[in-house]
Amino acid sequence: xxxxxxxxxxxxxxxxxxxxxxxxxxxxxxxxxxxxxxxxxxxxxxxxxxxxxxxxxxxxxxxxxxxxxxxxxxxxxxxxxxxxxxxxxxxxxxxxxxxxxxxxxxxxxxxxxxxxxxxxxxxxxxxxxxxxxxxxxxxxxxxxxxxxxxxxxxxxxxxxxxxxxxxxxxxxxxxxxxxxxxxxxxxxxxxxxxxxxxxxxxxxxxxxxxxxxxxxxxxxxxxxxxxxxxxxxxxxxxxxxxxxxxxxxxxxxxxxxxxxxxxxxxxxxxxxxxxxxxxxxxxxxxxxxxxxxxxxxxxxxxxxxxxxxxxxxxxxxxxxxxxxxxxxxxxxxxxxxxxxxxxxxxxxxxxxxxxxxxxxxxxxxxxxxxxxxxxxxxxxxxxxxxxxxxxxxxxxxxxxxxxxxxxxxxxxxxxxxxxxxxxxxxxxxxxxxxxxxxxxxxxxxxxxxxxxxxxxxxxxxxxxxxxxxxxxxxxxxxxxxxxxxxxxxxxxxxxxxx
Amino acid sequence: xxxxxxxxxxxxxxxxxxxxxxxxxxxxxxxxxxxxxxxxxxxxxxxxxxxxxxxxxxxxxxxxxxxxxxxxxxxxxxxxxxxxxxxxxxxxxxxxxxxxxxxxxxxxxxxxxxxxxxxxxxxxxxxxxxxxxxxxxxxxxxxxxxxxxxxxxxxxxxxxxxxxxxxxxxxxxxxxxxxxxxxxxxxxxxxxxxxxxxxxxxxxxxxxxxxxxxxxxxxxxxxxxxxxxxxxxxxxxxxxxxxxxxxxxxxxxxxxxxxxxxxxxxxxxxxxxxxx
Numbered sequence: 067x068x069x070x071x072x073x074x075x076x077x078x079x080x081x082x083x084x085x086x087x088x089x090x091x092x093x094x095x096x097x098x099x100x101x102x103x104x105x106x107x108x109x110x111x112x113x114x115x116x117x118x119x120x121x122x123x124x125x126x127x128x129x130x131x132x133x134x135x136x137x138x139x140x141x142x143x144x145x146x147x148x149x150x151x152x153x154x155x156x157x158x159x160x161x162x163x164x165x166x167x168x169x170x171x172x173x174x175x176x177x178x179x180x181x182x183x184x185x186x187x188x189x190x191x192x193x194x195x196x197x198x199x200x201x202x203x204x205x206x207x208x209x210x211x212x213x214x215x216x217x218x219x220x221x222x223x224x225x226x227x228x229x230x231x232x233x234x235x236x237x238x239x240x241x242x243x244x245x246x247x248x249x250x251x252x253x254x255x256x257x258x259x260x261x262x263x264x265x266x267x268x269x270x271x272x273x274x275x276x277x278x279x280x281x282x283x284x285x286x287x288x289x290x291x292x293x294x295x296x297x298x299x300x301x302x303x304x305x306x307x308x309x310x311x312x313x314x315x316x317x318x319x320x321x322x323x324x325x326x327x328x329x330x331x332x333x334x335x336x337x338x339x340x341x342x343x344x345x346x347x348x349x350x351x352x353x354x355x356x357x358x359x360x361x362x363x364x365x366x367x368x369x370x371x372x373x374x375x376x377x378x379x380x381x382x383x384x385x386x387x388x389x390x391x392x393x394x395x396x397x398x399x400x401x402x403x404x405x406x407x408x409x410x411x412x413x414x415x416x417x418x419x420x421x422x423x424x425x426x427x428x429x430x431x432x433x434x435x436x437x438x439x440x441x442x443x444x445x446x447x448x449x450x451x452x453x454x455x456x457x458x459x460x461x462x463x464x465x466x467x468x469x470x471x472x473x474x475x476x477x478x479x480x481x482x483x484x485x486x487x488x489x490x491x492x493x494x495x496x497x498x499x500x501x502x503x504x505x506x507x508x509x510x511x512x513x514x515x516x517x518x519x520x521x522x523x524x525x526x527x528x529x530x531x532x533x534x535x536x537x538x539x540x541x542x543x544x545x546x547x548x549x550x551x552x553x554x555x556x557x558x559x560x561x562x563x564x
Numbered sequence: 565x566x567x568x569x570x571x572x573x574x575x576x577x578x579x580x581x582x583x584x585x586x587x588x589x590x591x592x593x594x595x596x597x598x599x600x601x602x603x604x605x606x607x608x609x610x611x612x613x614x615x616x617x618x619x620x621x622x623x624x625x626x627x628x629x630x631x632x633x634x635x636x637x638x639x640x641x642x643x644x645x646x647x648x649x650x651x652x653x654x655x656x657x658x659x660x661x662x663x664x665x666x667x668x669x670x671x672x673x674x675x676x677x678x679x680x681x682x683x684x685x686x687x688x689x690x691x692x693x694x695x696x697x698x699x700x701x702x703x704x705x706x707x708x709x710x711x712x713x714x715x716x717x718x719x720x721x722x723x724x725x726x727x728x729x730x731x732x733x734x735x736x737x738x739x740x741x742x743x744x745x746x747x748x749x750x751x752x753x754x755x756x757x758x759x760x761x762x763x764x765x766x767x768x769x770x771x772x773x774x775x776x777x778x779x780x781x782x783x784x785x786x787x788x789x790x791x792x793x794x795x796x797x798x799x800x801x802x803x804x805x806x807x808x809x810x811x812x813x814x815x816x817x818x819x820x821x822x823x824x825x826x827x828x829x830x831x832x833x834x835x836x837x838x839x840x
Contacts, residue, residue: 087762211641
C-alpha cells in the first residue's frame with residue numbers, strides 16, 4: 067500500500083469531498099465526521115510519506131501508469147514531504163476548531179462549507195506533491211476557487227474583498243500559466259524535471275528569461291509579496307474566522323514552496339543565481355516587504371487585521387531567506403514555512419476564539435480578556451513569543467538560521483530588516499497584552515459581575531483544544547528543530563548552496 | 565494611478581512580445597512542442613489506448629489526472645455558487661398573485677406562502693413577469709429532446725470525433741437552461757430539481773475519481789485503466805478505451821449538473837422561486 071501514498075494523499079480527501087457534498091443533501095450530520103476522517107487519513111498518509119522519504123529517499127508515482135514526460139507524475143522529496151505534513155496538520159487541526167463557529171454562524175451551509183474546505187486542502191496538497199508544471203496550475207485553480215468562495219462567506223465587506231482577491235489572484239494564476247506556456251513552446255515538455263533537463267542550452271533565449279520573470283511575478287502575487295500584497299489584508303480580515311485560520315497559514319506558505327520548487331527544480335539554481343543574478347535584487351525586495359509589512363501592522367487597531375500585515379512581513383522572511391542563496395538562508399526559509407504556518411495558525415485560532423466569544427477583535431473588545439479568556443490569551447502569548455522569536459518556541463530557530471544566512475551572505479540590509487521586524491513585533495504584541503491585562507475592565511460589562519471580577523467566558527472546548535495543540539506544537543517543533551533540519555531539510559539543500 | 569497602471573500593462577505586454585523573437589516559427593514542424601512529447605501521443609494512441617482521437621486519449625488517459633481536477637474545478641464552482649448565493653430561509657417577497665389562464669380567476673398568495681398551483685395553468689401577475697411567446701415555447705419543446713440526444717451523441721462519440729464529456733455536458737446543460745428560458749424556472753425545476761442537479765455534479769466527478777480509485781484497488785496505479793480488463797471484456801488496451809468512456813460519462817454528468825445548478829442559483833438569486 068505504501069507505494070500508493072502519493073496518490074492516496076490527494077485522492078482520499080478528493081473522494082471524501084464528493085461524499086460530503088452529497089451528505090449535505092441527504093444526511094447533514096455526517097458532513098463533519100466525513101471531513102474529519104478525510105483530513106485525518108491524509109495526515110496519516112503524509113506522515114507515512116515523510117517517514118518513507120526519511121528512510122528511503124524521494125518517492126515518485128506515475129499517474130495512470132504513464133512514464134514521466136508523457137504522463138503526470140507526483141514526486142515527493144525531502145522538501146515537499148515536510149510541507150505536505152504541515153499542510154495536512156494545519157488543515158486537520160483547524161477543522162476541529164472550525165466546528166463551533168460553523169454551527170454558530172452558518173449551520174445550514176455546513177455541507178458546502180466542509181466540501182470546499184476539504185477541496186481547498188486537496189488543492190494545496192496536490193500543488194505541493196506534483197512534479198508537473200501544468201498539473202500544479204490546475205490544482206492552484208482548485209485551491210484558489212475554493213479559497214475565494216470560503217472568504218466571501220464572511221460578513222460585511224467580505225464579498226467585496228473576495229472579489230478583489232479574485233481579480234488579483236486570477237492575474238497571478240494567469241501569469242503562472244503564461245510562464246508555463248512559454249516554457250512549453252521552447253522545450254515541448256510540462257514535466258518539471260524534464261524541463262530542467264532541456265533548459266540549459268536555452269539559457270540565453272529571451273523566452274526563458276521572460277517566462278521566468280512572469281512566472282515569478284505570478285507566484286509573488288499569489289503569495290502577497292510586498293508591493294503585490296494589496297488583496298491580502300482585506301481578504302483575510304473579513305473572512306470568517308475558521309477560514310482565515312485555514313487560508314492565512316497555508317496559501318502564502320504553499321506559494322513560497324511553489325517559488326522554491328520552480329527555481330530549484332524547473333529553472334535550476336544555476337540559472338536563477340548565476341545566469342540572471344537576481345538574488346541581490348530579490349533580497350532587497352524582501353527587505354522592503356519585511357519593513358513595510360511591520361510598519362503597516364503597527365498602524366492597525368484590530369488584532370486580526372494586524373496579523374494579516376504580519377503575514378505580509380513573514381512572506382518577506384521566506385522569500386529573502388531563499389534568495390540569499392546559501393545553506394543557512396535556505397534552511398531558514400524552509401524551516402520558516404513550517405514554523406510560520408504553525409505560528410499563524412496559532413494566532414488566527416486565538417483571534418478566532420476572541421471573535422467567537424466577543425463578536426469582534428478590535429482593541430475595544432480586548433480589555434480584561436486575560437481574566438475572562440485565560441486559556442485563549444495564554445495560547446496567544448505563546449504564538450506571539452514565537453513570532454517575536456523567543457526561544458524555545460520554533461520562531462526563534464528559523465529566525466536564527468535566517469540571521470545566520472544574512473551574515474554569511476554578507477547581506478546586512480536583510481539582517482537589519484529581520485531585527486527591526488522582531489522589535490516591531492515586540493511592540494505590536496505587548497500593546498495587546500497591555501490592553502488585555504492592565505486596562506480596566508470596561509464599563510460595558512459593568513458591575514453585573516459584582517466584586518469578584520468578571521466570570522470566565524471562555525471559548526468552547528472544541529476550539530481550545532486545537533488551539534493549545536498548536537501552541538504546544540510551536541514549542542515541540544522548536545525543541546526538535548535539530549532533528550527536522552538534520553534529517554529532512556539538510557538533504558533538500560541544492561548542491562550549489564552548500 | 566491610472567497612468568501608472570497603463571504603463572505597467574504596456575511594459576508587461578512589451579516584455580511578452582519581446583520574447584516572441586525567440587519563438588520557433590509559427591506552424592514549424594520542427595518546433596520543440598511538436599518534437600518532444602506529442603509524437604508519441606499522435607503515433608501510438610491507437611496502439612496504446614485504442615482511441616483514434618488523439619485529443620481524447622491525451623485528455624482522458626495520458627493526462628487524465630489533469631482532466632479529473634479540471635472537472636473538480638467545475639464542481640468547486642458549482643458548490644461555491646450554491647454556498648454564496650442560496651438563501652436557505654425563504655425571504656418574504658410580499659404577496660403574489662396568479663391568474664388562471666382559462667377562467668381568469670386570480671389567486672392571491674400570502675407573504676411567505678408556498679406556491680402549490682400547477683404552473684401550466686396559471687400565470688403570475690406582477691410587474692416583472694412577461695407573458696411567454698407561444699411560438700418560442702412550442703419550438704423549444706420540440707427542439708429540446710433533439711438537443712439532448714445530440715448531447716449524448718457528443719459524449720459517446722468523443723473517441724472518434726471532436727467531442728467528449730465537457731462538450732456533451734454543456735449541450736445537455738444548455739437544453740435544461742433553454743427549457744427554463746423558454747418556459748420558466750419552475751418548469752425547469754419540475755424536470756430537474758435542485759437536489760438532482762446538485763447531486764449530479766459530485767456523482768459525475770465521483771465516477772471519474774472512482775474509476776481511478778477502482779484501478780488502484782485492483783492493484784494498478786491510480787487511473788491506470790488497464791486494471792479494468794479484469795472486469796470488462798476486450799483485454800488491457802480496450803480497457804483503456806472503455807475507461808476513457810466511463811470517465812467521459814462522469815465528466816458529462818458533472819458539467820451538466822453544475823451548469824444547471826449555477827444557472828438556477830444565478831437566475832433566481834438563490835431563492836429558487838421565480839426567475840428567468
